[in-house]
Amino acid sequence: MSLLSVQDLAIRFSTGDGTVHAVNNVSFDIAPGEKVALVGESGSGKSQIALSIMGLLAKNAQVSGRILHEGRDLLTLSQDALNKVRAKKIAMIFQDPMSALNPYMRVGRQLTEIVELHEGLGRADARKRAIEAMEAVQIPDAKNRIDAYPHEFSGGMRQRIVIAMALICKPGLILADEPTTALDVTVQAQIMRLLDEIQSELNTAVLLITHDLGVVAGFCDRSMVLYGGRMMETAPTKDLFAAPSHPYTRGLLRAVPNINDAAGELRAIPGSPPNQLRPLTHCPFAARCVDAVEQCRSTLPELTGEATKRACLRPVEALS
Ligand SMILES: Nc1ncnc2c1ncn2[C@@H]1O[C@H](COP(=O)(O)OP(=O)(O)OP(=O)(O)O)[C@@H](O)[C@H]1O
Ligand SMILES: [Mg+2]
Incomplete structure (x- = not known):
């Protein structure tokens, strides 16, 4: 199949x-x-x-x-x-992490938005899922880094966040x-x-x-x-x-x-x-x-x- x-x-x-x-x-x-x-x-x-x-x-x-x-x-x-x-x-990961991320929005919000929209989670549950997603792509200190903006991450870390966004709804x-x-x-x-x-x-x-x-x-x-x-x-x-x-x-x-x-x-x-x-x-x-x-x-x-x-x-x- x-x-x-x-x-x-x-x-x-x-x-x-x-x-x-x-x-x-x-x-x-x-x-x-x-x-x-x-x-x-x-x-x-x-x-x-x-x-x-x-x-x-x-x-x-x-x-x-x-x-x-x-x-x-x-x-x-x-x-x-x-x-x-x-x-x-179906999720897509693009070549350039900066174009997939909104530079003015904290990365955590960009992650929570997806699960709030697609899975109807409330704020607190969405935040938990976002932290888990960041941990799954091995972003150190995810609990604190979740409130950072994209430019505060290195290129490799940004691409990890993009992957986390793609994977968050499994x-x-x-x-x-x-x-x-x-x-x-x-x-x-x-x-x-x-x-x-x-x-x-x-x-x-x-x-x-x-x-x-x-x-x-x-x-x-x-x-x-x-x-x-x-x-x-x-x-x-x-x-x-x-x-x-x-x-x-x-x-x-x-x-x-x-x-x-x-x-x-x-x-x-x-x-x-x-x-x-x-x-x-x-x-x-x-x-x-x-x-x-x-x-x-x-x-x-x-x-x-x-x-x-x-x-x-x-x-x-x-x-x-
Ligand atoms: N909006 C558009 N208008 C006209 N032609 C387009 C448009 N978008 C893509 N093309 C053309 O479609 C063809 C295929 O483009 P595509 O982006 O899929 O290439 P690709 O295989 O991904 O190449 P690359 O490895 O450079 O990313 C190219 O000739 C491209 O110029
Ligand atoms: Mg291409």
Whole structure:
């Protein structure tokens, strides 16, 4: 049974230059408690997928497809109904902790507000929950720090508070969009360890968006690779690293000999990203693909397979 089922999701933006085809008929499922990575180069559509699940797309977006959560299509819910899902059932952690926090409000109030609104707790109970939430993300002296303002915390501590806000209602699914990118390397590792601990304790499902293959290897059960708003490959993480089956994934991983050496940023592949102002009529990676044949420039491959799914016309054995 899947917790979230994204089906045929397409996201377009109307702009002065024309229609931007940001996400092109993407489908995937997340099971309860599953940790899934979403990787792909800048502009591939990762954040827009997460935002569409939260109902937070920009005004100029047009979205189609279905996002089923507990049997309901989130794309058809009213703002009111969606507000109930957000925070309580699905929470999002953004890259920049300062943008997720209100600088003029004490952190404790920002935490209590959520449980007062979503769980109807009174002031005193809400405060207790807020302290527990801060302790769960290992903020020292939470009882006193609860009355501090965001700027009184370090970047790493602020991101812990953002995580506490995401977790305070114990949602079944967390969407974490580059949760550690704004932090330095040691703090990144602490935050990922913390997320991992909390995840296994609460059995929360996580969709993790990241550029860092080391984080993917260390944290995620399954990985999904996006290119030009299209799903290229999805596989159990260990299989993806051991035997990437899509030329794009191979390009990304070429610098990474094995899963244990998977530290660092995604590698750049020669060529430029696809022009998203044109609707997709063929494989978006064809222009940069070392294995492309004529048919790749005229046909749009579907994502097919079992444990490993790939969208490529070329058989794995034929790849260079
Ligand atoms: N409001 C908007 N209007 C027009 N285009 C948009 C809008 N929002 C996003 N886009 C475009 O949608 C595409 C996908 O953007 P998205 O933010 O999902 O990328 P991403 O994969 O998260 O990249 P990054 O790794 O840089 O965060 C990009 O080409 C982006 O420019
Ligand atoms: Mg993004």
